[in-house]
Amino acid sequence: MNFFPTPYPDELLYSTLARYCMRSGNIREIHNFEDLFGTRDCIAAMELPTQLDALIRNMPVNTKYTAEYFIYKHTLFPFLAAFIPPKRADKIIQTMRNGEGAVSYIRIGLISNSITLNKYFRFCPECFKEDIERFGEPYWHRSHQITGVFVCSKHKIHLYNSTELIRAGNRQRYIGASHENCIVEKEISYSNDLMEKMLWMAEAAEILLNNQFGFKEPEWFRSQFRVKLVEKGYARMNNYIHQKKLKQDFVDFYGHEYLQLVQSPVSKNSGGWLSDMVRKNNRTTYTVRYLLLARFLDIPVADLFNTKLGFNNDEDENNIDAYQELWDQRLIELAQSGLSIREIADVLKSSTKTIRKSIDRLGIEPFWKFNGGGKYLRKKYTDTKEFKIKREKFRKKWLQLHTRYPDKSSNQIRRKNDGLYAWLKKYDSEWLEQNYRRIKTVVSTVDWAKRDAELLLKVKKVIKEMKEGKPERITWTTIGSKLGISGWLSKKREKLPLTREYIDSVVESMEEFHIRKIKWAIEELERQGKEITLWNLAETAGVKPKYMKIISKEIQKVLEEKGYELPL
Ligand SMILES: [Zn+2]
Structure with a gap:
């Protein structure tokens, strides 16, 4: 080449090459390919052209252009590849520089089968006029060629199809925008509501075209979306996603009509692109869909790439930490309550070894260390003021629990207050015995039928409770002990046909x-x-x-x- 046209702002490389061909004076199209790429074996691609290294090699000497400059400034690469992982982006760049023929967008995962790319080159009638005034000729804008973008963000009017096919014939011709192929036959108009969404998409697309955000792994975007999904109540920390609610609100936000236009419909039925996107899934999907979700979740395009979104608390970062913290807190309480290591181990269902280790790790000064340290050398612990204060506190707590749960037996109450019970049992057993509530067994002249009927009601109630709280295995023994009649119930089952039948129907295998x-x-x-x-x-x-x-x-x-x- 002994000349090369200067690419205009937002011009497709395809368009610049078309202007070259127009001026080259070559009579046969194929000679243009030889000028540009040094070969005839080439395809005029709109979105992602190939053989760019060859193009640079054939440029007039001292050219300032590079393949990368064209890729980022004059092709749809920054838009189509915005959400793909770095390795694949590199591969596509390599293909654009040195690959032959056309890039298969589906094969490289830029679009899915469900997306049909634009058929015709598009133009904005206002840009068309302005370009002629400013540069003396019209050209194809890259921001107008994006599938899913329907308006010119500059003029806020609708884009029109030219008569020029993007993928036609042998694709060995470059054809520029002209008065012949850019004709508005019929004015298009959409409702304000649709226009608003279309404008937003056009602007978002332009942000991608005009920035090099750097490529990220799918995990990055999934995490970005997840933070907002949780924040907005569509997901929980534990990865559960309210798919139904998400879909409903998403459709309400965009409307079916717009989602159809951008080839991203969302139906109530299970599955679909939206569900896939928010699930654990490393497939990349069409850029428009990322932008739709980001907009819906109020994530500015630049933030999606540049700002690591996070939770206010890092609860989800490590649930094991949260569990450990609770456990530690419990241990501290127990250690300070005067229980022995053995007793604490029993309460926490852990080994004495673990308890000892944890006490060291936490630097707890447990009661028995005080004792060994000489503080109570001449006194028994139970004679100290601390003990009396603690006993008062624990007695009060025990009684409060019984007031709060008038229907529960002490057996039931201690299950959730094992530390309190263990302490009282150890240091205050007499008092505990006096304040121990047992559900009384009814023994009198026996009307078995009546008793059976009464018991059935009680049993039903107890089983209902057992099914509600923290699960306890439902067996004859557990039901019996809840009612405070454990041995008796089993022994008398033959006399209680209704109760027996009911219990037998609900008892559980392991x-x-x-x-x-x-x-x-x-x-x-x-x-x-x-x-x-x-x-x-x-x-x-x-x-x-x-x-x-x-x-x-x-x-x-x-x-x-x-x-x-x-x-x-
Ligand atoms: Zn325009």
């Missing part, structure tokens, strides 16, 4: 019980905003790993029903 515990644990973790992992489930449910294995299929089923993804 496996059933474990599954119920898992279901409960899921809800519990959800309530606490903790992540649902097998570890957390086992921990919260109190199901041992070997049992988790036995019921693993059922666990999977339960999780699937609740909309969690597997494997966790």
Whole structure:
């Protein structure tokens, strides 16, 4: 080449090459390809042209242009590749520089099968006029050629199809914009509502075209979206996503008509691009869809790339930390309550070794260290003022619990207050005995039928309670002990046909019980905003790993029903 036209602002390289061809004086089109690329084996591509290194080599000497300059400033690469991982972006750049033929957009994952790219070159009638006034000729703008962009952001009017096909024939011709192919036959108008959305998309697309944000892994964007999904109540910390609510609000936000126009419809049925995007999934989808979701979630385009969005608290960062913290707090309480290591280990269902280690780790000064340290050398702990204060406090707490739960027995109450009970049992057992509430067994002249009927009601109530709180296995023994009639109930079952039949219908096998515990644990973790992992489930449910294995299929089923993804 002994000349090369200066690319205009926002001009497609394709368009600049078309202007070259017009001025080259070559009679046969194919000679233009030889001038430009040194070969005939080339294709005139609009979005992502190839053989750019060859083009630079054939430029007039001392050219200031580089392949990268064209790629970023005069092709659709910055838009189409905005959301792909760095490695793939490099590969595409390599193909644009040295590859032959056309780039397959689907194969390189820039668009999916569900997107149909624009068929015709598009133009803005106002830009067309202005370009002629300013440069003496019209040209193809790259920002007008994006599939999913319908308006000129500068003039805020609709873009029109030219008569020039983007993918026609052997694609060995470059054809510029002209009065012949840029004709407005019929004015297009859309409602203000649609216009507003179209304008926003045009502006967002332009931000991508005019910036080099740097490429990111899919995980980056997923995390960005997730933060906002949680913030806006569409997801929970534990990865649960309210797909139905998300879809509904998304459709309400954009409207079906607009979503159809940008080839990204969302239906209520399961699946679809929106569900895929917010799930754990590393596929890249069409740029327009990222922009739609970002807009919906109020994430400015630049922030999506440049600002790492995060939660205010880092609760989700490490649930194990949160659990550990609770456990530590509990240990501190217990250690200060005067219980021995053995007793604390029992309460926390842990080993004495673990308790000792943790006490060292936390630097707790437990009561027994004081004692050993000489503070109570001449006095018994139970003679100290501290002890009396503590005893007062604990007695008061015990009585308060009984006032708060008038229907519960002490047995039931101590289950949730094991530290308190253990302390009183150790240091104040006489008082505890006097203030221990037992649900009384009715023994008198026996009307078994009446008793059966009465008992049935009580049993139903107890079972209902057992199903509501933290799961306890439903067996004859547990029901009996709840009612304070554990031995008696089993022994007399033959005399209680109604009660027996009912209990037999609800008693659980170990496996059933474990599954119920898992279901409960899921809800519990959800309530606490903790992540649902097998570890957390086992921990919260109190199901041992070997049992988790036995019921693993059922666990999977339960999780699937609740909309969690597997494997966790
Ligand atoms: Zn315009």
